[in-house]
Amino acid sequence: MRPIVRRTETTEPNERDVGGVDAYLVRCAQRGDTSAFGQLVTKYQDRVFNTCYRMCHDHAEALDLAQSAFVKAYESLARFEGKSSFYTWMFRIAVNVVISSRRRRRTAMSLDQPGRGESGRREVAAAEEDVDANSVRDELRERLEAALERLPDEFRVVVVLKDVEGLDYAEIAEVIGAPIGTVKSRLHRGRSMLREWLTDSGESA
Template sequence: MSGCDDDKSLIDACRAGNTEAFGVLVTRYQDRLYPTIFRLTGCADEARDLLQDAFLRAFEKLDRFHGESLFYTWIYRIAVNLALSGRRRRRPVLRLNRDSGSASIEPAYDVAESDPSAPLQRAERDRMIQDALNALAADHRAVVVMKEFDGLQYEEIAAMLEIPIGTVRSRLHRARCELRDRLRSLVDEDAQLRQSSHHSP
C-alpha cells in the first residue's frame, strides 16, 4: 500500500471514530514538518507549540479534507499559515552562492568529518543562517524557506500563500539579496573553499 493510500485509510479510520489513527499521521509527519516551522519562527519552543496547534487544527477540520492534495501538503499549508499569522536531523549545510545574478542557497562543502571542530562549525553556520532568516520580513522568509529549504515550485508556493507567481519571484529575489548581504562572511568563506578545492591535487 502506498503512503498516499495509507494516509487515506488512516483518515477514513479517524473519521469513523478511531482517533489513534490520527496519532499515526502525527508521528509520520511531525519530524518532517518541524524544520520548516522552526525556520519560519526561529524559536524551538514556539515551533513545537505551533506544530501541535497545526495538527490539532487539522484534526478539527478533518471533515474539510477531501483528498484533492496529499495529507502532508494540507498539513504543511496549515502549519505555514499559522506561522505566518503572527501566532507565533536532516538539516542541510548551506552556502550562499555568489554570482552576478541572485544569491541562491545550495549545499555547501562539508568540513571533513575527521575534523573535531566540524560539528561546532556547522552549528555556528546554522545559527548564522537562522539569524539571517529571522531578520527577514515574514513574507520574504516564507518564500525562502518554502523554495530553498523545502524545494517547492513557484506554483506551489503561490497557491499555498494565495499570491501571484510574480510576487513569489520578486519576494524571493529581494530575500536572496538581503540574505547575501547579511551572510557576506559565509559567501566569501564558501568562495574561498571552492577556490581552494579547485587548486587541490
C-alpha cells in the same frame, strides 16, 4: 520455490503520499479514527516541526506551534476534501498558525519591547561577536540562521518551504495560497536579502 512476488524495499515513512496512504488515513480520521490521524502526525511531525522551528527559531515555541497546527488540522479535517494533498494542506495550516502567532507576538512586543527587526539585527551582531566560541562552519550557519530569522515572514516562509523543506513552486503556491509567480518573486527577493545581509556581515559570498 517459485518466486511469485518481487519484494522490494518500501519508501520511507516520511516520503510523500505513496499509494494513496495519506488519503486513506485521512478518510479513516474523518470517520473518527484518531489512531489514523496519529499516523499522519507521526509521518509529518518532523517536517512540520522543522518548518515551525525555521520560522520562529525557538524549540519550545516550534513544538507548541506544531502541536497546535496538528490539533487545528484535526479540527478542520471534516472540511478537507482531498483536492490537494494532505501534506500541502498540513503545511498551509502550520504556516498560518506560525504567522498568526508571530503577528500576535509582534503586536504584544510593539507595546512594551523594541521591534523585532531590531532584535534580529542584534542577533546577527551577537553571532558575529561569538566567533571565538564556534568553528567557522558553525559561525556561518549561525549567521545564516540569524539572517533567516530577520527575513519578513512572507519571504521567509517561501524560502523555508523551498530551500529547507524542498517543496516545489506549485506546492508552495498551494500552501501560501498565492500564484506561482508570487512564489518565484518572493523566493528570489528572500534569497537576495539573505545574500545581501550575509555579505554585509562580512561574508565574501
